[in-house]
Amino acid sequence: MLKTLRDPSEKVLAWLLLTPAFLLIALIVIYPVGKLIYNSFFDLRLSGGANLGQFVGWLNYQDVLKDADFWHATQNTLWITLITVPGALLVGLGLALLANLPFQRKWPVRLALLLPWALPLSFCGLIFAWFFNTDYGIVNDVLRRLGQQETTMWLLRPNWAFAAICLTIIWKTSSFMALILLAGLQMIPRSLYEAAEVDGATRWQQFWQITLPLLMPSIVVALIFRTLTALQTFDIPYTMTKGGPGNSTETLAMLIHKTTIDYLDLGYGSTLAVFMFLISMAVTAVYLRRVGQTA
């Protein structure tokens, strides 16, 4: 025993070195997931209520399925995902193709792609809320200069607020997308393009026949990654509209946050989170299968 402690065999050492990581993951991920599912079967309204701590079976689940706010927030979340994921892909692909041109100085372009990534989502929401400010925002100023007569009340009208949020998310996430795709572009061998040139292929044909197929693995990984984060959208709508006007721009993550942190209803909040969890896990399963193939 003493000998193994002083001169641990490789195997023992390996597991010792992995222990801190596993302990932390157990504390912050595994245990909470179990606790989440457990909580979802209880009445845990900490703000008061006679039945605190009582087992309620599937009641919370039934309530969620009947909850108009839940369906509304889920719908918003899915729309945000369906709009901003392809949107960020298109903008990101455009940026990546442009950034792949042979520049003499590379740093301004690189920094311009990194800056939006490094900017906190919450700051991004604040800055774009200022852009879209009805009276003093630059968006309305530009529209006015272009000759638009009516002032758009961006963040004060449900549909416009939703559009503003989607545009902000696309701006924020397309740069990271571009960085991933740029790395993929740089791995495509130049000789393929040279051969295509010899065969007389146009640039357009080269893009469809060489660039896009070879970029596909990067695109798929970036898409799944982005989908997972889009499903959890919180920071940008929270800082731009707080879910308003009314609850028109509330996402599922915001509803969970409000239920749990503001109303201290941990049971119902947990049940909402279980639904979020199931949606995300379905996407993750697809993702991990992909990683398994490429590894």
Place this chain on the structure above:
Amino acid sequence: MTTAAALWSGKRLRMAAAALIVVNGFFPALWILLTSLKSESELVRKPITWLPHAPTLDNYVHAFTAQPLLHYLGNSLMVASLSTVLSLLVAACAAYAIARLNLRYRQWILTAIVASSMFPLISLLVPIFETMRSLNLLNSYLALVLPYTVLNLPVCTLVLVSFFQSIPKDLENAAMIDGCSRLGALWRVVIPLSAPGVFTAGILAFVNAWDEFLLALSLNASAAMRTAPVGIALYQGEYSFPWPLISAALVITIVPVAVLIALFQERVIGGLTQGGLKG
């Protein structure tokens, strides 16, 4: 080459492409910088001005005096630094075991560590909130440091595994023949040689922790424990969008991170795409 192709590779087109990317990336930060230099009366003038008429630093003075911004920045710095150091320590140990030691299921273990970051943070929020509440850790540095460490574990582990694998095994063996223990060889040979990797992972972890919002807002909402992103976002609740103050505070908080990534862009991009492509 066709004329279109000649145009495509032309210098003018490259300049236009660079300009487009640069404007897209820098404009929001630039606009908030311009906003922060305008006086309060200029900000509510219509039509709005683009460049400040009479640039002033009043908003910056105000940002520090009207709100405890320095305190928020201190909180952010503490939480981000502590969690970065902890992530690096834990990830270095795990990465060494995965990259170097005789271990079965190494691919499976790496996948498990990466998968832990795939769990939606918002659904972990409820039980983490409850755990921290029962441990009396709400509104403490530890409440954020522990979750941030786990959030950064996958990216740090991936970056470090590939760095450790790139170091010749012979160097390590030589050190062990000279009397170093295996851990001694890790500490004296492998870690110093993978300093660039440790550094890259560290920057990524720091920026992620510096930027995080949801947990910081939910677990450390008391005025004394707010991090900068939360503190600044909550200005609006207290005085209905005080833009002069917010813009100056944003610039102050963005600058340290912007400088960090400007200095080490190549490493950051390398680490991001490595972490991003694999996990």
